[in-house]
Amino acid sequence: MAKSSIKIRAKVKKGEAKVKCLISHPMETGLRKDKKSGKLIPAHFIQEVVCEHDGKTVINAQWSGTISKNPFLSFAFTGAKAGDMIKISWVDNTGKSDTTEAKMK
Amino acid sequence: MNQNRRVLLKGTFAAGATGIAISAGLLTPKAVLAAWPKAAFEAKDTNAALEASLGSSSTTESSDIKLKAPDIAENGAVVPITVTSDIANTEAISIIVAKNATPLSATFNLGANTNGFVSTRIKMGKTSDVTAVVKAGGKLYSTSKNVKVTIGGCGG
Numbered sequence: 001m002a003k004s005s006i007k008i009r010a011k012v013k014k015g016e017a018k019v020k021c022l023i024s025h026p027m028e029t030g031l032r033k034d035k036k037s038g039k040l041i042p043a044h045f046i047q048e049v050v051c052e053h054d055g056k057t058v059i060n061a062q063w064s065g066t067i068s069k070n071p072f073l074s075f076a077f078t079g080a081k082a083g084d085m086i087k088i089s090w091v092d093n094t095g096k097s098d099t100t101e102a103k104m105k
Numbered sequence: 106m107n108q109n110r111r112v113l114l115k116g117t118f119a120a121g122a123t124g125i126a127i128s129a130g131l132l133t134p135k136a137v138l139a140a141w142p143k144a145a146f147e148a149k150d151t152n153a154a155l156e157a158s159l160g161s162s163s164t165t166e167s168s169d170i171k172l173k174a175p176d177i178a179e180n181g182a183v184v185p186i187t188v189t190s191d192i193a194n195t196e197a198i199s200i201i202v203a204k205n206a207t208p209l210s211a212t213f214n215l216g217a218n219t220n221g222f223v224s225t226r227i228k229m230g231k232t233s234d235v236t237a238v239v240k241a242g243g244k245l246y247s248t249s250k251n252v253k254v255t256i257g258g259c260g261g
Contacts, residue, residue, distance in 0.1 A: 062141060062142060062212045063211045064146040064209060065228075066205055072225055074224035075213070075223050077216065
C-alpha cells in the first residue's frame with residue numbers, strides 16, 4: 001500500500017474525540033528564494049484539510065502557505081466512540097491530494 | 106526480482122490508488138479548490154482578509170477565547186498556536202498575523218459537534234500580534250497576543 005502523508009492519533013474519552021494529525025508537506029509560500037539559483041521557489045502548500053466522521057464533516061480547514069512545513073493540526077469533537085473511523089484528506093494548490101483513515105482508540 | 110520491475114510495480118500501485126481515489130469522487134480537486142477563499146488569503150490587511158473569509162471585519166474583544174502562543178518564538182517558521190473558544194455555537198476560527206505580508210493564516214470551519222478548539226503551527230515573518238477570531242452565532246469575537254520573533258519564518 002502506498003505510504004500516506006498523514007499520520008493520525010485519535011483518542012476518545014467520554015464520547016469526546018481528540019484528534020492530532022501530522023501531514024508531510026513542504027508548505028512553500030512562494031516567497032522563498034532558492035539560495036543557489038536566486039530564483040523564487042514556487043508556492044506549494046495545502047489549501048484545504050477535511051476530517052469526516054460518521055459521514056459528516058467535522059472540520060474543514062482552509063490554509064495559506066503561512067502554515068508551517070509538515071503541518072500539525074489538532075481538534076476535538078463530540079458524539080464519538082472508541083473504534084469509530086475518521087477520514088482526513090487534504091488538497092494542495094497544485095491539485096495534489098491525499099487521504100487516510102484511522103480508527104479512534 | 107529485478108530492481109527496475111520492483112520500482113515499476115511500486116509506482117503503478119501508488120498511481121493506481123490515487124487515481125481510484127480521485128475517480129471515486131472521494132476528493133475531487135476542482136470541487137474542493139473552488140471553495141478556497143483566494144481573496145481572503147491574498148488580502149494584504151487584516152480587515153479585508155476578515156471580510157473575505159468570515160463575512161465581516163467588526164470584531165468584539167472576548168475573554169472567552171483563550172489564545173495560547175509563545176511570548177517569544179524561537180523559530181518564526183514554526184510557531185505553535187492553540188485557540189480554545191468557550192463561546193457557544195462557535196462556527197469558525199481564524200488565525201490572523203497582522204505583520205505577515207498576507208495576514209490571514211488559516212480559517213477552520215467547524216462541524217456542529219466540533220469543539221471550539223484548534224491547535225496548529227504557523228509561520229511568522231517578524232514580531233507581530235497574533236489574533237484569533239471566532240465566528241459564533243453570526244458575530245465575530247477576537248483576542249490577540251503579541252508574539253516576538255527572533256528569526257523570521259518566511260526565509261527572509
